[in-house]
Amino acid sequence: MAAKQGAAATTYSPKIMARTRPPIFKGSDLDWTRPDGRGFHQCRPALLQTGAVSAASGSAYAEFGNTKVIVSVFGPRESKKATSYSDVGRLNCNVSYTNFASPTLGSQGTDHKEYSSMLHKALEGVIMMETFPKTTVDVFALVLESGGSDLPVVISCAGLALADAGIMMYDLITAVSVSCIGKSLMIDPVTEEEGCEDGSFMMTCMPSRSEITQLTITGEWTTPNINEAMQLCVDACSKLGEIMRDCLKQAASASDE
Amino acid sequence: MALVDSSQDLSAEMEVDAFRRLFPLRFFERHLSESLRPDGRPLGKARDTIVNLGLVSSADGSALAKIGSTTMIAAIRMEVMTPSLDSPDEGCIAVEFHMPPICSPTVRPGRPADEAPVISKRLSDIISSCDMIDLKELCLVSGKAAWMGYLDIYCLDADGALFDAALLSAVAAFSNLQIPVVALNDNGRIVAINGGQEENASIREKEAVNKEKRKLTLKNIPFSLTCILHKKYILADPTAEEESIMDTLVTVVLDSSDQIVSFNKSGGNALAGSSAIKSCVELAKKRGKELKEILGEMDID
Numbered sequence: 001m002a003a004k005q006g007a008a009a010t011t012y013s014p015k016i017m018a019r020t021r022p023p024i025f026k027g028s029d030l031d032w033t034r035p036d037g038r039g040f041h042q043c044r045p046a047l048l049q050t051g052a053v054s055a056a057s058g059s060a061y062a063e064f065g066n067t068k069v070i071v072s073v074f075g076p077r078e079s080k081k082a083t084s085y086s087d088v089g090r091l092n093c094n095v096s097y098t099n100f101a102s103p104t105l106g107s108q109g110t111d112h113k114e115y116s117s118m119l120h121k122a123l124e125g126v127i128m129m130e131t132f133p134k135t136t137v138d139v140f141a142l143v144l145e146s147g148g149s150d151l152p153v154v155i156s157c158a159g160l161a162l163a164d165a166g167i168m169m170y171d172l173i174t175a176v177s178v179s180c181i182g183k184s185l186m187i188d189p190v191t192e193e194e195g196c197e198d199g200s201f202m203m204t205c206m207p208s209r210s211e212i213t214q215l216t217i218t219g220e221w222t223t224p225n226i227n228e229a230m231q232l233c234v235d236a237c238s239k240l241g242e243i244m245r246d247c248l249k250q251a252a253s254a255s256d257e
Numbered sequence: 258m259a260l261v262d263s264s265q266d267l268s269a270e271m272e273v274d275a276f277r278r279l280f281p282l283r284f285f286e287r288h289l290s291e292s293l294r295p296d297g298r299p300l301g302k303a304r305d306t307i308v309n310l311g312l313v314s315s316a317d318g319s320a321l322a323k324i325g326s327t328t329m330i331a332a333i334r335m336e337v338m339t340p341s342l343d344s345p346d347e348g349c350i351a352v353e354f355h356m357p358p359i360c361s362p363t364v365r366p367g368r369p370a371d372e373a374p375v376i377s378k379r380l381s382d383i384i385s386s387c388d389m390i391d392l393k394e395l396c397l398v399s400g401k402a403a404w405m406g407y408l409d410i411y412c413l414d415a416d417g418a419l420f421d422a423a424l425l426s427a428v429a430a431f432s433n434l435q436i437p438v439v440a441l442n443d444n445g446r447i448v449a450i451n452g453g454q455e456e457n458a459s460i461r462e463k464e465a466v467n468k469e470k471r472k473l474t475l476k477n478i479p480f481s482l483t484c485i486l487h488k489k490y491i492l493a494d495p496t497a498e499e500e501s502i503m504d505t506l507v508t509v510v511l512d513s514s515d516q517i518v519s520f521n522k523s524g525g526n527a528l529a530g531s532s533a534i535k536s537c538v539e540l541a542k543k544r545g546k547e548l549k550e551i552l553g554e555m556d557i558d
Contacts, residue, residue, distance in 0.1 A: 011336035011405045014439045014449040053414045054326035055361045055497070066314055070413060072359035094366040096357055099409040100316045100332040111366060140358040140366065142411070144330065145315055 015103060035192050036065060043176070043188040043236055048157070048247040050164040058165020062157035065190060066147025071157045072140050073165040076132035089132035093120040095141045095154055102146040102191065112143075115151050118214070122155045122175065122204040125213035128168040137167055148190035152177045155204055155214075160244050164251070171206035172244050173213065174237040178202075178229040180221060187232050201226070203233040207241030210234070281502045289490045296496065301540050303482065303494035308425065308551055310433040318434030322426035325496065328414040331426035333434050337397065337447040338405040348395020348403040352381035354410045354423055361415040361497075376420050379521070380410070380427060383510055387518040388477045390431065395473075397439065397466050402447050404436070417496040418483045420508055425548060428478055432552065436471050478552070479518050480545040481510040484537045486527040493540050507534075509541035513549070 038044065044065035053059035056072035063069075079090055095115040123139065139162065141154045152175035159173035179189035179197040186193055194200070199219025205212045217226065277284045277295075288295055298304070304325030313319035316332035323329075340347060354377040356370040364370045384390070395404035408430065410423050437449045447466070485492040487503040500506065505525025510518040517538065522529055529537075 011338040012446070013334070013336050014437060014447045053328075053359060055415055056359070059359070070359055074362050077362070094358055096366070098330075098332070098355075098357075098411055099353070099407065100313055100319070100334055103315050103334075138358075138365075142357045142359045142413070144411075145313055 013103065034186065035190055040184055040186050041232060043240075044190075046240065046243055048160060048244060050160060050247060050251045056161075056165070058161050058163070058167070060157050060160035060164055062153050062160070064147070064149065064153050064188065066145055067150055067153045068144040068147070069150070069153050069157045070142050070144060071154065071161040073158075073161045073167065074138040074140070075165075076135035076137050076167070079134065079136045083136075085134065087133050088129040089127075089134075090136040091120060091124055091127060091129070091139065092136055093117075093123065093139045093141075093158075095119055095143065095151075097143045097146065100145075101143050115141075115154065118151060118216075119154060119158060122214040123158060123162070123173065125211075126159070126169045126171060126173045126206060127162065128170065131168040137162075137165075146191065148192070148194050149177050149188050151175070152188075152202055152204075156240060156244065160247065163244075163248055171209045171211075172241050173204060174207055174240040174244065175202065175204040175214075176233045176236040176240065178232055180219065180225060180229070185225065185229055185232065187236055199225075201229040201233070203230070203237065205234065205237045207238040281498075285487075285499070285502055289487070289492075294492065294499075300490060301493045301543075303544055303547065304496075306425070306548065306551055308429045310429060317437060318430045318432075320426050320429030320433050322422050322429060324418055324422045324425070324494065326414050326416040327412075327418055327422045329410055329412055329419075329422045329426035331408060331410040331423070331430035333430050334407045334409075335434075335436060336405045336407065337402050337439075340396070340400065340403040344392070345400035346396040346403070347392040348405060349392065350381075350384060350390065350395075350406045350408060352384060352408045352410070352427070353377055354380055354412070356412045356415065360412040364415075372419065376423055379420065379519070380423055383424065383479055383481075383519055384408075384427065387479045387510070387512050389428070389475055389479060390473055391476065397447060398441060401445070402441075402466075406434075415497060417498075417500050418494050421481045421483050421494065424479060424481050424510070428475070428480075429552060431473060431475055434473055436473070438471070439466055441466055477512045477514075478549075479510050479512050480541070480548045481508055481519075482537075482541040482544040483508045484540060486522075486525070486529055486533055486537075488527070491533060491536055491540065493544065505529075507537050509537050511538070511541050511545050515542055515545065 047063040049061045052061040052070055053072045056074055058073040061070050093116050095112045097112060139158050143150055155175035162169060178201040179186045179193050180199040181197050199221045202216045204214035292300060307323040309321040311319055312321050313332045317335045319332040321330045354373055356364050356373045358364045358366045397403055410426055439447045439449050442448050482493060484507045485495045485499055485503045486505040486507055505527040508521045512518050
């Protein structure tokens with residue numbers, strides 16, 4: 001292992017990373033097709049599956065294009081010894097990346113602190129914490145491959161895993177992001193699009209209750225654009241919610257047989 | 258009447274479950290005396306095994322191996338390094354085994370699992386010692402540039418026999434490895450030639466350094482089997498539950514010609530007699546044949 005660490009600093013990837021912004025966005029936005037050939041308001045095909053990890057109380061695997069994520073839920077189980085008494089349950093979230101998750105990341109694949117806390121904040125509004133007092137629910141996510149819109153996929157997958165674990169929730173949780181590039185809005189952006197975006201918009205909502213648990217807007221946005229993005233996300237979330245519901249129903253009927 | 262029956266069934270089932278939790282050792286010994294295991298396997302039989310290749314598009318070679326519910330994903334990324342002075346025409350392979358918190362309730366974030374570095378070391382020892390890969394094949398420009406293969410294995414679901422599954426996924430990932438075609442550019446750096454990118458057009462005209470060496474030849478493929486020794490019984494391919502109850506594990510690694518590459522018995526209560534060791538090796542030979550068939554099917558397509 002010592003040899004590896006010594007060598008790690010001196011290796012480099014032969015692949016050349018294109019870090020330039022495509023010039024197409026100047027005037028004729030409409031001629032632009034997205035890298036994967038989707039329409040601007042079209043999400044990637046989603047593959048969802050529950051019960052990916054047998055050792056966990058609940059788990060789910062989500063694949064949106066090249067973004068591949070596994071989420072395991074453990075508990076409710078005993079809280080850590082050091083924590084004080086609490087009437088309501090605790091939620092503990094962690095998001096980590098594999099070393100091969102993205103070609104640019106190199107071997108830095110480790111814990112992602114920012115996403116961990118974002119995931120926690122997105123989920124705490126949906127889970128009925130009072131149903132498991134004194135105990136902790138752990139939600140751990142591993143991004144196997146990062147292909148863009150990682151956080152929304154992690155959040156949606158976590159919602160599915162929580163439902164699979166039988167943790168009480170007010171509703172399923174779904175998340176979708178939108179990128180603003182020039183004048184156009186693109187839903188469910190891939191890595192290349194995220195790399196050259198002017199602004200990003202991510203919404204986490206409960207589709208049946210039409211309530212938003214988390215909304216982050218960064219970068220350059222005009223008010224009409226925000227309204228449009230909001231509408232896009234609400235629609236996409238409700239569709240994703242239905243797909244997740246179907247997935248859970250299928251899993252339930254399969255286990256009945 | 259039917260209702261009474263079903264409630265009796267249920268209570269009987271609950272009793273069995275309670276017995277299993279309260280007296281796990283006795284529960285298992287009762288099964289063993291019938292030459293059967295709780296999951297319905299005979300003692301010497303390994304669980305169903307699946308291998309899938311090329312799932313990770315961001316890596317140069319990858320494989321997923323599943324033994325029962327134990328799941329491993331292995332991926333290799335090729336990077337360029339300057340070879341050391343002692344071996345100017347050899348590349349290098351760095352193996353790392355990870356147990357992320359998703360794989361088991363015992364692993365918590367921020368605290369790596371105890372087993373992970375142990376398995377990591379054993380894997381890299383076996384891969385380097387069993388002559389599977391000729392490091393000379395990883396040479397690009399003698400003394401100047403060679404490949405460094407980063408092999409990362411992630412455990413996605415831990416249900417016993419982690420080492421076997423990890424080694425299987427590693428071998429499969431090597432068989433899936435596609436080395437990128439590269440050329441030496443003006444600055445003395447190695448760059449990839451991937452067709453279609455304009456910025457590489459000037460490089461493409463030059464000769465690729467490694468036109469033929471796109472695949473590694475795997476000379477010798479190691480296969481492993483972990484067994485539990487418990488009293489007079491030998492259980493092949495244990496689950497996590499079995500590993501937690503009976504603690505004497507024996508791992509046999511054999512190569513393609515059934516030579517022993519590694520034999521590991523890391524302590525434990527039971528002492529292994531020579532006959533037990535012989536039967537472990539026998540079981541490993543049988544398992545090696547099974548695994549060869551599974552990998553053989555993969556190579557065809």
